[in-house]
């Protein structure tokens with residue numbers, strides 16, 4: 596699938612449920628300071644898709660200090676939290692895109708920028724009629740492929756059984772990635788990535804076991 600033909604709307608929540616008013620002007624100004632659109636050909640990046648409250652971005656920024664993390668999410672409350680963390684911890688290697696990850700791909704066509712693409716708890720869209728809203732599809736894995744460095748990885752974590760099944764189908768039908776942790780998919784995600792995101796905690800509280808997929812570019 597070619598990026599030009601790929602249509603992906605970003606569904607879901609932009610703001611949290613609380614009545615706390617968000618100062619959009621202040622938000623835009625704050626986000627602007629950390630935002631990114633064009634990537635630098637000489638740098639190595641980690642793409643954190645659906646960064647939520649930013650836990651994974653902060654985690655990867657400290658684990659991979661030489662890489663720059665691109666945190667992508669339209670979720671305002673989450674982005675506010677991430678920017679607070681960046682400022683509080685003086686983190687210098689996180690940039691933000693407050694919107695759809697597709698914008699980043701469209702603005703930086705087909706260069707091998709990413710050593711890692713992280714997708715922690717993509718929205719599961721559990722109803723069959725909403726499956727087509729899911730981010731991870733055969734087409735999406737094909738579109739990401741040229742942007743990933745040789746032997747680079749995509750790591751996906753989900754606690755949805757039906758999404759897992761569909762991800763496995765996508766891996767086998769694209770034939771572009773090697774499922775490198777197939778034998779250890781049910782091992783606690785934290786054995787690989789010692790980070791607890793909001794949706795990781797939700798899964799554990801509800802007794803659901805997150806599954807980890809590590810796909811290595813062939």
Ligand SMILES: C[S@@+](CC[C@H](N)C(=O)[O-])C[C@H]1O[C@@H](n2cnc3c(N)ncnc32)[C@H](O)[C@@H]1O
Nearest residue numbers: 645647667668670695696715716718792793794
């Ligand atoms: C279920 S939440 C998970 C958040 C976080 N990763 C976690 O584990 O707590 C999924 C997030 O993905 C974001 N998202 C969905 N599609 C996206 C896209 N195309 N580009 C960027 N973010 C996206 C949503 O806005 C939402 O905040």
